Amino acid sequence: MERALVESVRSFNRAVTERVGALNDHFLGREHSLGEARLLWEIGVAGAEVRELRNRLALDSAYVSRLLRALERRGLVMVETSADDRRVRCARLTSAGLAERAELDRRADAFAESILEPLSTGQQARLAAAMAEVERLLMASTVRIAITDPSSADAQWCLEQYIQELNERFDAGWDPAQSISAYPHEMTPPAGLFLVASLRQQPVGCGALKFHGDAPSDAAAELKRMWVSPQVRSLGLGRRLLTELERHAREAGVTVLRLETNRALVEAIALYRRSGYQEVAAFNDEPYAHHWFEKRL
Amino acid sequence: MERALVESVRSFNRAVTERVGALNDHFLGREHSLGEARLLWEIGVAGAEVRELRNRLALDSAYVSRLLRALERRGLVMVETSADDRRVRCARLTSAGLAERAELDRRADAFAESILEPLSTGQQARLAAAMAEVERLLMASTVRIAITDPSSADAQWCLEQYIQELNERFDAGWDPAQSISAYPHEMTPPAGLFLVASLRQQPVGCGALKFHGDAPSDAAAELKRMWVSPQVRSLGLGRRLLTELERHAREAGVTVLRLETNRALVEAIALYRRSGYQEVAAFNDEPYAHHWFEKRL
DNA sequence: CAAATTATCTGACTATAGTCAGATAATAAT
DNA sequence: ATTATTATCTGACTATAGTCAGATAATTTG
Numbered sequence: 001m002e003r004a005l006v007e008s009v010r011s012f013n014r015a016v017t018e019r020v021g022a023l024n025d026h027f028l029g030r031e032h033s034l035g036e037a038r039l040l041w042e043i044g045v046a047g048a049e050v051r052e053l054r055n056r057l058a059l060d061s062a063y064v065s066r067l068l069r070a071l072e073r074r075g076l077v078m079v080e081t082s083a084d085d086r087r088v089r090c091a092r093l094t095s096a097g098l099a100e101r102a103e104l105d106r107r108a109d110a111f112a113e114s115i116l117e118p119l120s121t122g123q124q125a126r127l128a129a130a131m132a133e134v135e136r137l138l139m140a141s142t143v144r145i146a147i148t149d150p151s152s153a154d155a156q157w158c159l160e161q162y163i164q165e166l167n168e169r170f171d172a173g174w175d176p177a178q179s180i181s182a183y184p185h186e187m188t189p190p191a192g193l194f195l196v197a198s199l200r201q202q203p204v205g206c207g208a209l210k211f212h213g214d215a216p217s218d219a220a221a222e223l224k225r226m227w228v229s230p231q232v233r234s235l236g237l238g239r240r241l242l243t244e245l246e247r248h249a250r251e252a253g254v255t256v257l258r259l260e261t262n263r264a265l266v267e268a269i270a271l272y273r274r275s276g277y278q279e280v281a282a283f284n285d286e287p288y289a290h291h292w293f294e295k296r297l
Numbered sequence: 298m299e300r301a302l303v304e305s306v307r308s309f310n311r312a313v314t315e316r317v318g319a320l321n322d323h324f325l326g327r328e329h330s331l332g333e334a335r336l337l338w339e340i341g342v343a344g345a346e347v348r349e350l351r352n353r354l355a356l357d358s359a360y361v362s363r364l365l366r367a368l369e370r371r372g373l374v375m376v377e378t379s380a381d382d383r384r385v386r387c388a389r390l391t392s393a394g395l396a397e398r399a400e401l402d403r404r405a406d407a408f409a410e411s412i413l414e415p416l417s418t419g420q421q422a423r424l425a426a427a428m429a430e431v432e433r434l435l436m437a438s439t440v441r442i443a444i445t446d447p448s449s450a451d452a453q454w455c456l457e458q459y460i461q462e463l464n465e466r467f468d469a470g471w472d473p474a475q476s477i478s479a480y481p482h483e484m485t486p487p488a489g490l491f492l493v494a495s496l497r498q499q500p501v502g503c504g505a506l507k508f509h510g511d512a513p514s515d516a517a518a519e520l521k522r523m524w525v526s527p528q529v530r531s532l533g534l535g536r537r538l539l540t541e542l543e544r545h546a547r548e549a550g551v552t553v554l555r556l557e558t559n560r561a562l563v564e565a566i567a568l569y570r571r572s573g574y575q576e577v578a579a580f581n582d583e584p585y586a587h588h589w590f591e592k593r594l
Numbered sequence: 595c596a597a598a599t600t601a602t603c604t605g606a607c608t609a610t611a612g613t614c615a616g617a618t619a620a621t622a623a624t
Numbered sequence: 625a626t627t628a629t630t631a632t633c634t635g636a637c638t639a640t641a642g643t644c645a646g647a648t649a650a651t652t653t654g
């Protein structure tokens with residue numbers, strides 16, 4: 001890794017954690033602790049289930065319970081048992097709690113304004129743009145890709161999104177039953193594999209390999225079920241998934257990767273071409289395909 | 298303040314403090330606490346006086362003392378009394394401490410690399426550029442400008458830098474004695490005023506007003522001693538100083554601001570022109586001046 | 595229906611990150 | 625030579641941010 005890049009990240013960290021962190025504490029540090037403030041914020045105007053709060057803030061059950069008691073004592077929160085499952089408890093802000101949350105919101109605004117205020121209009125715009133860029137790329141860098149069981153909940157969710165999207169985008173809709181199969185067992189080792197990309201435990205993309213098991217002499221494999229959530233598009237995730245799939249294929253001894261695709265999927269087609277896939281004659285009878293590609297690994 | 302700008306700062310804060318903060322803790326927060334790690338880092342390879350450490354980290358004397366005892370017990374630090382003042386104690390890393398510090402350094406590098414690693418080369422470069430931009434603009438926004446006594450240490454330091462720079466840049470050097478005066482009393486209310494710009498308690502620029510005290514009917518004032526440290530140039534600080542000086546002048550009832558300048562100071566001249574100053578005929582006999590400017594407030 | 599699981603709570607405990615009030619020793623000021 | 629100041633340390637204390645081991649009640653599973 002190039003030294004200058006590493007240095008710029010480290011320098012950024014120092015500068016931002018100091019400046020932003022210090023000011024943040026100064027503005028938000030009201031009469032309640034950070035834990036209480038975070039909880040107050042997370043409960044939100046609509047209220048939330050306690051287990052949901054625990055999950056979102058990744059806090060211990062005992063700790064959340066105690067924080068809620070403290071907020072209750074101060075009249076900011078009411079906790080009541082849920083109607084449909086009486087084990088579950090729901091936290092809800094009182095009007096005092098809502099006022100307190102609004103105050104936190106105002107302070108966060110004031111904090112942001114205190115950063116922008118000394119700058120000229122042009123500098124403010126440049127700062128906002130650079131911040132958005134850092135945020136986007138930090139998001140891209142946070143995405144993790146892992147081999148996943150295609151019948152797991154995350155994988156299934158991705159596949160549902162995939163089906164729905166193709167159905168919307170293809171001229172005549174899309175019926176997986178008419179298409180060449182990609183059943184879970186075909187995308188599970190040793191028959192194939194399934195990758196899920198996740199952003200903070202949330203699935204945001206997938207891609208699969210289907211090895212050609214019948215004839216071991218034929219070292220071609222098929223690329224299937226490439227999908228990237230709209231939420232993270234143009235972050236280079238498609239490229240990363242493709243690179244990962246190719247790496248796994250290579251490790252499995254595959255020398256040729258193939259795929260077919262529909263003309264509606266223009267970004268995908270562009271990605272394949274950019275990544276060295278050559279358009280070839282139809283090598284199967286997929287009814288929804290308009291283009292067939294191949295790459296020698 | 299425009300809503301979208303405020304939102305982008307808030308969103309950036311959330312994203313960066315969560316991602317960077319969490320990862321940072323994960324990488325750096327190993328067998329010693331954050332306090333110990335910060336102290337270990339701050340002592341540095343050359344060692345440092347305990348009072349200096351207290352100052353730099355803004356920590357309580359009792360707390361630093363205890364942290365040092367903890368580091369001593371673990372064989373990472375040696376504290377000994379200073380030779381010239383036996384009240385002062387100097388902390389110095391043992392070889393184990395140096396190794397530990399090197400390990401922290403490696404971890405900080407690994408952390409930076411873990412952010413860069415998932416990105417493509419192009420994305421890495423864009424991230425580094427955006428981070429540098431955020432850092433620069435955050436630095437600009439951290440600069441504070443305040444009316445300061447021109448005989449204070451900070452003001453004197455700025456004036457020394459100013460003198461030195463003009464002496465270097467003017468063809469024939471610069472001797473303040475030959476030039477129109479700007480004595481401390483002339484830049485102190487009510488005769489005038491002196492602004493110092495500071496970045497984290499360090500002076501980084503200055504500028505002064507000299508009101509025309511003799512005839513109250515004449516509401517013209519002179520702009521003097523504009524200087525910006527090379528360390529913070531091209532951050533728009535000159536413009537900010539100028540704007541602040543004009544604001545103070547306006548509040549003092551000044552309707553015309555005047556200044557003279559040397560042809561060597563091209564950035565300053567450009568700034569004056571951009572800011573609405575018109576070149577006028579010489580209104581004094583300043584021997585070092587080539588241009589005279591005036592602005593009606 | 596019994597057993598397992600889930601959601602929450604309480605009590606007991608820990609580490610971190612401090613603060614505050616002196617005490618002590620060295621040095622500076624008068 | 626006092627007196628004041630400075631640099632550091634120790635003891636006693638606090639708040640925050642938790643963790644861990646059950647206990648209890650409601651719900652789900654076999």
